[in-house]
Amino acid sequence: MKSVIVNKPEQKEIRVDINLPASKSLSNRLLLIEALAQKQKKQSGYTFHNLSTANDTLVMQRLLQEAKEGAILDVEDAGTVMRFMTAYCAVNNLSVILTGTYRMQERPIGDLVDALNQLGAQIEYMKRPGYPPIKIRGFVQRYPKVTLSSGVSSQFLSALLMVAPTLPHGLEIHIEGFLRSRSYVEMTLRLMEYFGVKTEWKGDVIKVEPQEYALRDYTVEPDWSAAGYWYSIAALAPFAHITLNGLTDNSWQGDRRLVELMRPMGVYTTFTPQGAVLTKTDELGELEIDFIDNPDLAQTFVVLAAAKGIELEAYGLESLRVKETDRIRALQNELMSLGYWLDEKHNGEWKLVKVSKRNAGTMPVFDTYKDHRMAMAFAPLALKLGKVKINDPEVVKKSYPHFWEDLQKAGFKLEFTNQ
Numbered sequence: 089m090k091s092v093i094v095n096k097p098e099q100k101e102i103r104v105d106i107n108l109p110a111s112k113s114l115s116n117r118l119l120l121i122e123a124l125a126q127k128q129k130k131q132s133g134y135t136f137h138n139l140s141t142a143n144d145t146l147v148m149q150r151l152l153q154e155a156k157e158g159a160i161l162d163v164e165d166a167g168t169v170m171r172f173m174t175a176y177c178a179v180n181n182l183s184v185i186l187t188g189t190y191r192m193q194e195r196p197i198g199d200l201v202d203a204l205n206q207l208g209a210q211i212e213y214m215k216r217p218g219y220p221p222i223k224i225r226g227f228v229q230r231y232p233k234v235t236l237s238s239g240v241s242s243q244f245l246s247a248l249l250m251v252a253p254t255l256p257h258g259l260e261i262h263i264e265g266f267l268r269s270r271s272y273v274e275m276t277l278r279l280m281e282y283f284g285v286k287t288e289w290k291g292d293v294i295k296v297e298p299q300e301y302a303l304r305d306y307t308v309e310p311d312w313s314a315a316g317y318w319y320s321i322a323a324l325a326p327f328a329h330i331t332l333n334g335l336t337d338n339s340w341q342g343d344r345r346l347v348e349l350m351r352p353m354g355v356y357t358t359f360t361p362q363g364a365v366l367t368k369t370d371e372l373g374e375l376e377i378d379f380i381d382n383p384d385l386a387q388t389f390v391v392l393a394a395a396k397g398i399e400l401e402a403y404g405l406e407s408l409r410v411k412e413t414d415r416i417r418a419l420q421n422e423l424m425s426l427g428y429w430l431d432e433k434h435n436g437e438w439k440l441v442k443v444s445k446r447n448a449g450t451m452p453v454f455d456t457y458k459d460h461r462m463a464m465a466f467a468p469l470a471l472k473l474g475k476v477k478i479n480d481p482e483v484v485k486k487s488y489p490h491f492w493e494d495l496q497k498a499g500f501k502l503e504f505t506n507q
């Protein structure tokens with residue numbers, strides 16, 4: 089197994105300028121909207137700048153090409169690609185099979201398939217009902233209305249919304265139950281609006297009339313979820329002056345909430361024309377955070393709180409069970425070497441509890457469970473523990489391919505090994 093040993097920088101102050109990866113969420117929406125718009129009418133004279141080079145976005149680009157031929161499309165481990173391509177292929181009458189990694193075949197898609205089949209698609213499960221792989225063929229829009237359960241993933245709603253204006257009758261989506269990760273739905277609607285599509289959201293109903301997308305120039309923002317790892321580094325370093333180039337206060341990403349959430353963790357954000365500058369400030373001893381809109385920040389905070397000995401009460405972690413890995417289980421396993429346990433209470437609350445002393449004599453080794461966020465959430469702990477070993481470091485390519493290079497730029501010493 090490949091791994092990397094991360095040694096803390098020699099200097100006390102972390103002073104660095106970082107070019108974060110571009111947002112994969114914005115990039116994948118952009119690519120989907122582009123493909124939908126091009127199907128409506130030929131579009132030209134626009135340029136997309138700063139598209140993500142993360143694997144999830146490379147997969148999205150590849151599959152949009154491959155879908156034209158009709159084929160077996162492998163989404164690998166990209167959730168947005170699985171969900172967005174399902175809606176895209178279904179409503180465009182593309183006969184394809186959509187599949188992915190072993191883990192992707194454990195990530196639910198039933199609520200989206202139900203909604204699309206209600207509308208007039210023909211989607212079948214090839215193995216287990218409710219999960220990929222799925223076979224898609226044939227579409228005639230039977231109804232202009234659809235009911236969608238959105239308690240598992242907001243990606244289902246985002247997928248339906250983006251295809252909605254291209255449908256002959258448009259779409260009225262009735263959201264059933266609890267809406268998780270709402271900030272990502274808002275991101276979808278803002279991008280649709282930017283490209284000329286009007287939507288109306290009242291209570292639990294979103295209405296989209298048939299409309300044409302109009303493509304124009306767009307620059308993808310740096311990724312706020314990736315910024316979280318630099319906030320952790322700032323929080324754990326004795327002194328920090330970290331500039332995250334191009335990151336602005338006015339963002340379409342819900343994870344911009346880091347600015348407020350990280351303040352009690354001891355990180356102060358100033359926005360300058362160059363980007364967001366992270367410096368140190370006083371920290372609090374206890375924190376309560378609801379991650380319902382920001383599930384991708386959960387690992388960052390849980391690991392950081394354990395490293396700092398901050399008492400954390402967390403809510404909204406349920407969807408972590410169906411991400412790249414069961415992130416709750418993965419956190420529980422890996423936090424044990426720090427002497428912590430993430431304890432589930434009965435009312436949707438999670439508490440980080442200290443259960444034992446850390447064995448100070450050994451270098452902690454962290455497994456990453458094919459989950460990029462496990463690797464990036466644990467790597468900053470080198471600042472506290474001197475050195476840590478992270479297994480399977482290549483996982484970061486899903487969202488932040490140059491993460492390890494950026495750590496080196498900040499002064500961390502890395503040793504890549506094959507054991």
Ligand SMILES: O=C(O)C1=C[C@@H](OP(=O)(O)O)[C@@H](O)[C@H](O)C1
Nearest residue numbers: 113168241242243269272383407
């Ligand atoms: O729409 C998106 O781009 C995303 C939505 C979220 O997923 P869920 O809606 O499944 O929570 C998030 O965790 C994922 O990384 C990206």
Ligand SMILES: C=C(OP(=O)(O)O)C(=O)O
Nearest residue numbers: 165166167168384411412
């Ligand atoms: C959950 C994530 O991605 P996805 O659902 O798109 O695979 C993530 O990036 O943390």
